[in-house]
Amino acid sequence: MAACGAYLVCFAVAFGLLLPSVPSDPIASDAPLSPNQAFLLVAGLTTAVMGWLILRSRWRGWPLAGTMIVVFYGVQTFMPQVESLIFQFSPGFARHMPIGIVPRLMAAGLVLACLWIPLAVRVLGRWKAEAPAEASSGPAMPRAPEKWRLLLASVVYVALYLSTGRRRPRRPAAVSTSPGPEASRGRSMPPRAPRLSTGRGRGRRGGSRGTRGPGRPP
Secondary structure (H helix, E strand, O other), rough: HHHHHHHHHHHHHHHHHHOOOOOOOOOHHHHHOOHHHHHHHHHHHHHHHHHHHHHHHHHHHHHHHEEEEEHHHHHHHHHHHHHHHHHHHHOOOOOOOHHHHHHHHHHHHHHHHHHHHHHHHHHHOOOOOOOOHHHHHOOOOOOOHHHHHHHHHHHHHHHHHOOOOOOOOOOOOOOOOOOOHHHHHOOOOOOOOOHEEEOHHHHHHHHHHHHHOOOOOO
């Protein structure tokens, strides 16, 4: 709770100083949660995730705080605002956000990370180094597997991030109106009218069989 309260205070300070006015989102009225409820939910989830990472780390002090600042700022602010810059050049996206506000958002996110992460490390009791006996009680994990896991997690994250929302529903194929074999297969042809010359042809063939020419034997 103390770390979550520190997040709320640091957020208010950082964005209050660098971003005093925020443009309203036109689709916020359709959201299931109000902006205040969504903000509290995001604060709780962010504190839970970053607190879990801090408590699971073997580092202490400024090495841990510096690493968590880079992770938190990169995921929370840098990547979303890079998307905002890209969407500014696409028609129909991010029209409610002026392009001049993106650098201020990135600066406010950096101030938030630099203020809150050291406080969270101190509140969670991970600032001071452990005693030598406790540090040497267990075998040290090799760093090579950790690097491979981090690299694999980064690749999987980018692949999932870029592949989400790429598939679109297929539209029905347009029916061709030009005459041709492909168009005639897709539509039924009207029945043909019987030819008037069919009976004549049969009569002629029957007549040629029934009549005998002169001089032919019966």
